[in-house]
Amino acid sequence: MKKYISALCILLCLLPLGAQTEKMNVLFIAVDDLKPLLGTYGDEQVISPRIDQLAARGTVFLNAQCQQPVCGPSRASLLTGMRPDSTQIYDLETRMRDKNPDLISLPEYFKQQGYETVGMGKIYDPRCVDGRKFQDKPSWSIPFKYFYGKSDNTAGFANPETVADIASKKDKNGKPIPVWNVSPIPATEGTEDLPDNGYIDGAIAEGAVSWIGKLAKQDKPFFLAVGFKRPHLPFNAPKKYWDLYDRASFELAPYQKAPEGTPDFTINPGWEIRGHYQVPRRGPFSDELQRELIHGYYACTSYVDAQVGKVVDALEAAGVADKTIIVLWGDHGWHLGDHGQWCKHSVYEQATRAPLIIYSPGQKGQHGRATTPAEFIDIFPTLCDLTGFQGPEQLEGVSLKPVLDDPGLQIRKVAMSQFPRETDGKMLMGYTFRSQQYRYTEWRERKDKKSKGDGPVYTRELYDYATDPLETRNLIEDPAYRTVVSEMQAAAAEELARYDIR
Numbered sequence: 362m363k364k365y366i367s368a369l370c371i372l373l374c375l376l377p378l379g380a381q382t383e384k385m386n387v388l389f390i391a392v393d394d395l396k397p398l399l400g401t402y403g404d405e406q407v408i409s410p411r412i413d414q415l416a417a418r419g420t421v422f423l424n425a426q427c428q429q430p431v432c433g434p435s436r437a438s439l440l441t442g443m444r445p446d447s448t449q450i451y452d453l454e455t456r457m458r459d460k461n462p463d464l465i466s467l468p469e470y471f472k473q474q475g476y477e478t479v480g481m482g483k484i485y486d487p488r489c490v491d492g493r494k495f496q497d498k499p500s501w502s503i504p505f506k507y508f509y510g511k512s513d514n515t516a517g518f519a520n521p522e523t524v525a526d527i528a529s530k531k532d533k534n535g536k537p538i539p540v541w542n543v544s545p546i547p548a549t550e551g552t553e554d555l556p557d558n559g560y561i562d563g564a565i566a567e568g569a570v571s572w573i574g575k576l577a578k579q580d581k582p583f584f585l586a587v588g589f590k591r592p593h594l595p596f597n598a599p600k601k602y603w604d605l606y607d608r609a610s611f612e613l614a615p616y617q618k619a620p621e622g623t624p625d626f627t628i629n630p631g632w633e634i635r636g637h638y639q640v641p642r643r644g645p646f647s648d649e650l651q652r653e654l655i656h657g658y659y660a661c662t663s664y665v666d667a668q669v670g671k672v673v674d675a676l677e678a679a680g681v682a683d684k685t686i687i688v689l690w691g692d693h694g695w696h697l698g699d700h701g702q703w704c705k706h707s708v709y710e711q712a713t714r715a716p717l718i719i720y721s722p723g724q725k726g727q728h729g730r731a732t733t734p735a736e737f738i739d740i741f742p743t744l745c746d747l748t749g750f751q752g753p754e755q756l757e758g759v760s761l762k763p764v765l766d767d768p769g770l771q772i773r774k775v776a777m778s779q780f781p782r783e784t785d786g787k788m789l790m791g792y793t794f795r796s797q798q799y800r801y802t803e804w805r806e807r808k809d810k811k812s813k814g815d816g817p818v819y820t821r822e823l824y825d826y827a828t829d830p831l832e833t834r835n836l837i838e839d840p841a842y843r844t845v846v847s848e849m850q851a852a853a854a855e856e857l858a859r860y861d862i863r
Contacts, residue, residue: 384582385722385748386685387471388573388676391586392665393432393483393593394705395691397423397716398658399666408605408663411670412718415689419720420729420765426776426795427737430693430705430712433486435737439690440467440485440500442741442756444777446813446860451781453488455811457497465753467741468500471584474750479572481506482565482588506568548638549596549657551603557667560597562589566668570675577679587672589665592695594638596657598664605663608656613648614698615831622835623822626784627791627804629696629706640703651698658697686747687720688740699831706780708793708802709832710824713778721747721765729768734776734795735761757859771797775852781810790814792862793822794853800824800832801849805862815862823849 399409401416402423428438429445437443437450437457441464445451449460458464468478478501485500487493487507496505557563569587576583591598619628635642640650669689676682694712696702705712717735738758745752746760764770775794782789788810793802801823806816823836823846836842857863 383684384474384476386576386582386681387476387584387744387748388672388685388687389468389484389584389586390669390672390687390689391436391482391484391588392669392689392691392716393588393590394693394695395592395662395665395716396694396697396711397691397714398662398697399716401718402716406606406610407659409666411666411673412689412716415669415673415687415720416718417728419687419718420724420731420761420768422717422719422731422733422735422761422764424732424776424795424797425690425715425717425735425737426713426778427693427715428777429779430707431780432483432692433489435692436485437489439692439737439740440497441465442467442738442752442758444738444757444860445779446862447755447757449811450489452810453486455489456491457485457489458491458499464755466497466500467744468584468586469497470741470745470750470753471748472500472502474748475581476502476584477576477579477581478502478584478586479576480586480588481568481572482562483507483590484586484588546595546638548594548634548640549653551596551598551600551657551660553600555599557599557664559599560591560664562591562665562668563599565589566671569672573672573675573679573681577681589668591665592658592661594634596654596661598657598660602660602664602667603656606656606659608652611652611655611659613651613655614700616833617645617698617701619700620822620824620832620835622838624784624820626782626789627707627709627822628700629702629704631703632706634703645701646698646703654703655697658695683722685722686744687718688744689716689718690737690740691715708778708780708791710795710800710826712780713793713795719743719761719765721762725766729765731761731764731768731770732797733764733771734773734797735764736773736776736778775801775849775856777853777856779814781807781814787819789819792853792857794849794856796849796852798825798827799845799849800826801846801853803853813860813862815860 398404400413427435429435433453434445434450437448472478485496490497493507619625676685693705694714696711699711739761742752742756742758743761746762775796779792788807789804790807791804803821804819805814807814821837824832
């Protein structure tokens, strides 16, 4: 009998790890331009029951910061576990693998570990990879599907007359102008009484539900990435989601100018919304327009919330809910009029802070609310840790798994984000560092638009969220904050030194 037991033990040791331990699936949900405007983050006006239900089962990261508040660089960092100064992606023109041909993306790594990796919607920014069709071809074991539905309406409009009017425009050579390049187009659309799949995100959700049913029947574990398009502009959603809100009840941002003692160049004048949508090209927005945009953002958030619910429900229906890790994230925040901004593209709180919710079956700290500073580069090592993989050497973040078990843990002193600017003929990189209470920012000179900010410090900022949550006053010269400045400067120097910035 002892001989049989010994032989069995040897056989088990020789079997592949996957044969001994069933691997967890991963549902990876990205939501474009979603700020922490959710019930679970304390917003009392938004209607987001499905994401709130997911949050109640998992861990909500209350102080998660993106690496750079614009789609391309943010997603390139998250999906490689590398900050922008390592990816060298600072814009929407540079391709990720042109700069880093040997990098391994998050889904690519899981593919290498034997996972079926499937993606749909917007995961990468297509401008920073190999286009919308492939969304980084090495990442997927099954060809990527950007859109699910009868037609790929890039602008997301349902009203045929609206689309026809836009599509009828011609360029100077008489050729039709693509819908997404026409300016101005309406910033909102909410009068269409359509089913959810009348807009792109409803169709994406249907595609994801279908895939879960297929993948759950396979022997291989799966990594399913689902990228929703709203609440990115234009703010288009079926009428029923607009009807959830009373527009007159929305309050406007109470502080709509640059912080006292802060240079104006830190404020984004609204390049994206003013350059592509039907709003004033310059000057302030009327109160009426502001409420319309706020209403649109809330409606789109509720619309996406419903789609997230459909996808999560599909795990239960397919019998794999108890063996699927769920990560939900917005790629950055969005300004809804605060500091007079209607965009992302800044290093203020409303642009860099984004939702991050992680649910892992069996985690000890369920219903957790973590206050530790966290970064998006932490997601890659966290998923590796949760699934038992070591991860590639390129990873620059830390695993958040210990925080899932103990939400009170503080794994970082500060979380780092960055964004470039130009002023007075100088090219700058704003490096901002968020602790539990403060934000410290250094604007450093850079050689050109493709380089890191390794030059001298041009100007600095400091904000105290305990006393000034609206960032109304730059405290960098306040004598009462000398010790805080010194401590934050030391924490910043420690992070910047990793990129030879001193």
